[in-house]
Amino acid sequence: MKPRLLFVDDESKVLDGLRRMLHPQRGRWDVSFRSSAAEAMQALDSQPHDVLVTDLLMPGMDGGRFLEEVHARHPGIIRLVLSGHSGRALALQAARYAHQFLAKPVDSEALVRTLERLLALRGVLTNPRVQELVHRLDTLPALPEVHQRILAELHSQEPDMGRIAALISQDMGLSASMLKLVNSAFFGLRTRVSSPAHAANLLGLDVIAGLVLTVHLFSSFDAARHKGYDLEGLWLHCLNTGNVCRALACAEGFAQSSQDDLYVAGILHDVGKLVLLCHAPDLYGEVLTASRAQNRAVWACERDILGCTHAELGAYLLSLWGFSEEMIRWIFTHHALAGEPEHTPLAAAIVHAANALDHELRVVNQRYERDRWRLPALEASGHAHRLEDWRGIAACVLREGPVNEP
Secondary structure (H helix, E strand, O other): OOOEEEEEOOOHHHHHHHHHHHHHHOOOOEEEEEOOHHHHHHHHHHOOOOEEEEOOOOOOOOHHHHHHHHHHHOOOOEEEEEEOOOOHHHHHHHHOOOOEEEEOOOOHHHHHHHHHHHHHHHOOOOOHHHHHHHHHOOOOEEOHHHHHHHHHHHHOOOOOHHHHHHHHHOOHHHHHHHHHHHOOOOOOOOOOOOOHHHHHHHHHHHHHHHHHHHOOOOEEOOHHHHOOOOHHHHHHHHHHHHHHHHHHHHHOOOOHHHHHHHHHHHHHOOHHHHHHHHHOHHHHHHHHHHHHHHOOOHHHHHHHHHOOOHHHHHHHHHHHOOOOHHHHHHHHOOOOOOOOHHHOOHHHHHHHHHHHHHHHHOOOOOOOOHHHHOHHHHHOOOOHHHHHHHHHHHHHHHHHOOOOOO
């Protein structure tokens, strides 16, 4: 069955242009067009769709309210915004419910490439329940302590942007959300921002305050729902992995922008676990129970029970949110390096190694299966000669403890 796509815009010229642009894809996609949110909602209610692409500035129900309603009634659909100058307030309202922003006028190749990537990765998530929970996701929670410190800073008489940016940069949920927003077409930046702290500074204090206090894009993780799970341990592991990634990239001579990219990949590599913990706690509880009872790696139990791993789920979420193809690939393969061993990219090997080395060097449970970190896969990837040096660098980073992004 062909994927079903729906485009919504009140300007007939825009819809005509999209029809011409997408005409060559008619053999593989079922594409329809509507000129108002009301007409589009009727189409969505009448039959399931895979992708929605909507304008924001429309008469009647604007795009922000429309996206909120679609999220509530049809959470499984991929939601994209294609808009021009819509104003900051409306764009921030839509930010919670839109997976990506695209700018008008859109390049046909860029639009088709974006749609192809989103539809292709979706096939990785074979479990319909898992697929829907990723599409339904509108926010990622922050570590409660970090969230409270940001709220306190925002409510202080003179909020310090530097302190807020530093707090954001050490939290995977906040980092992912900030980078998603600042790299969207709404901001129109010519270069991609890799640093969460830089992203926070670009957004500015007023926007961050609006996102936290008004739009509620950021929330605190509800630890009461997940008793027995070491939430702080997950955050520490991700922060350690990010810092080790950056240190290894520096040692290998990567440019500063690539070091920033790898730091982000490190702190986000387990974002799929965060999604499952927050939005499918009972289902993920089965995975964790099986992992402990069988002394097997969590990713292996995920594969058996969910039909996918947290690495694949996290990569799919970041693809929905418009992260770079390289970042998505690094996170997708952080447990199992893909492709022929001799063709494994060095950056992918760094993310894989940083994750494994934090587990190997900072043992939380002595009874864990030692081979679960899959360092033999790294040794077979063409980078075996780097492993001992990397192990030494990682040991130094972990001895120094977590370091917030400068």
